[in-house]
Amino acid sequence: MEGTNLEPEWKKPLALPDLPAEDVLSAFLTYMHYDSEDIMIRRLNASGKSPVDLDLSANIKYVRKRNEDIRGTNESLKRVLEEEEQTLFYQDALKYRKEKEKRALRKNASPEDPKQEATRVCDILFDKYSNTALMPDKFPAKKGVPVLMGTIGFMRILRDSGLLDNRFGFVEANTWWESAAGKVYEEADKPFEKDWFIEKPTFAWIITKLAKYKYPKATSRDDATQCLVDMYLGPLSKLKVTPLSFDKMLGHNSMAHWEKHDDLLKKIFTHYATLNFLSAHMVCWTGVRERNNTLDMDAYTLLMNNFEVFPGLLSKRQLVDIARAVDAPCEAGREAVVP
Numbered sequence: 001m002e003g004t005n006l007e008p009e010w011k012k013p014l015a016l017p018d019l020p021a022e023d024v025l026s027a028f029l030t031y032m033h034y035d036s037e038d039i040m041i042r043r044l045n046a047s048g049k050s051p052v053d054l055d056l057s058a059n060i061k062y063v064r065k066r067n068e069d070i071r072g073t074n075e076s077l078k079r080v081l082e083e084e085e086q087t088l089f090y091q092d093a094l095k096y097r098k099e100k101e102k103r104a105l106r107k108n109a110s111p112e113d114p115k116q117e118a119t120r121v122c123d124i125l126f127d128k129y130s131n132t133a134l135m136p137d138k139f140p141a142k143k144g145v146p147v148l149m150g151t152i153g154f155m156r157i158l159r160d161s162g163l164l165d166n167r168f169g170f171v172e173a174n175t176w177w178e179s180a181a182g183k184v185y186e187e188a189d190k191p192f193e194k195d196w197f198i199e200k201p202t203f204a205w206i207i208t209k210l211a212k213y214k215y216p217k218a219t220s221r222d223d224a225t226q227c228l229v230d231m232y233l234g235p236l237s238k239l240k241v242t243p244l245s246f247d248k249m250l251g252h253n254s255m256a257h258w259e260k261h262d263d264l265l266k267k268i269f270t271h272y273a274t275l276n277f278l279s280a281h282m283v284c285w286t287g288v289r290e291r292n293n294t295l296d297m298d299a300y301t302l303l304m305n306n307f308e309v310f311p312g313l314l315s316k317r318q319l320v321d322i323a324r325a326v327d328a329p330c331e332a333g334r335e336a337v338v339p
Contacts (some may be wrong), residue, residue, distance in 0.1 A: 021248040022257045032307045034264050044271050046306040051271050051304065054278070062278065120235045121229050122204040128241040129153035131197070135243065148197040154206075155250040160241070161232040163214070166289045169261045174255040175212065180206050195252040207233070246317040246326070272299045297323065 019027075026104070033039040044051040048059030130147045131139035134156070141147070157162050158173050181196035184206075198206065211224035218224035248254065258265075266285045273293040274283045287293075295303070300323055304310040310319050 021251055021254040025249065025254060025257050029261060029264075031313070034261065034308070035081075040264075043306045043308075044268070047272065047275060047302055049271070049275055051267075066072055114229070115222065116226050116228045117234070118207075119204060121233050122207050123200065124237040125157055125233060126200045126203045127236045128237075129157050133241070133243075134247060146199055148199060150195045150197050151252045151255060152247050152250045155255075156244075156247065157236070159234075160239070161236040161252075163232050166292045168214075170250070170255065172257065174283075176210075177206075180209055268303065270294070272303045275299055275302075 003248060025230060033043075041051060045058065049062045050056040050058075054062045124316070126149060126182055127133065127147075130149045130153055132141050132147050154177055155170065155173065158210045161172075164170065164173060178196065181198055181202075182192075184198060184202050185196070207228070208221055208225050211228040212218065212221050215224040215227055218227065266288075270283065270285045270293075273288050273295055277283055282291075297320070301310065301316060301319060304314075304319055310316055314322075
C-alpha cells in the first residue's frame, strides 16, 4: 500500500534513553572488560606486543632474544635502541624550537597593555563557554540571573586551546579546578550543589592562577598570564565555539568516573602509544608522560579493534569520524597560534 512503512521491526533504530554520562562511560568500560586482568592482558597481547614481557610478544620484531639472533650481535640491537633515543631527543628539540618561534611571533603582535588584553580574552572565552552558551536548553538566559560557567565549560577551554597533554590531562586538570573553584566557594561560604559554578570575575582570577601553574618559572603572575594568553587563549578566543555531543563526558560526575579508572586508561594508552618502541624502559607511563606520546590513527584503530569496539560497536569509518571530530578544535587552536 502506498505510504505504508513495510520495514521489519528489527531493522528500525532503537529509541535509546538519554543516559547520564557516568552510566554511558561505565557501560563502555564494562564492554571492554576493564575489571578482568586476564582479558585485559589478552587484548593487549592482540596488538602483537606483550604488555608483560617483550620476549613473549606475538610479533617477532619485539622479541629481543630473537632479534639478537637475527641481527647477529647485541651491538646491532643496541644501535637500534640508541636510534630510538636520538629520535626522541630530536622530537623534543623540534617541539621546543617551534614553541619558541610561536612565542616570538605572538610577542611581536602583543598589545601595549597586556593586562587589558588578558581581561578582554577572558571575557570572550567566558561568554563562549558559559553554561548558557554550551547548554542553552538547560541554562537559558534570564534577565537578572547571572551567567555562570561550570566544569564542562572550563574543561572545554583547556581541551580546545591545546593546554591539555600527558602531563596535565583531564584528571589533573579536574583536581586543580576543584581546588581553585572550591576555594572560591569556601570564601563565599557557598554550599556545593552538583557542580562548581563560577562567575566572570572569578574566571579571570582562576586563569591567572592557571597561568602561574603552567609557567612556574615566570618572573611574575602578569608575565605568566600574558604568555598563556599569547600561546593558547588568545588564538582560541578567535574561533567559533559550538556545543558538542560529548560535552557531558566532561561534567563533574564524569570527571569523578574518569579519575576512578585513570590508572587503567593510562595503562592502555601507554601500551598503544609505544608500539614502535623496543626499549623496555620507554614502555611506561612516566616515559609517555615526559615525552608526551600520542596515538596515531593506526594505533587508535588497532586499539579499538583489539578491544572489539570495531567492528563490534562501530564501523571503521565511524571511528575515524569520531577521532577527527574530537581533535578538530584542538588542531584549529594550535594552527591559529601562528598569525
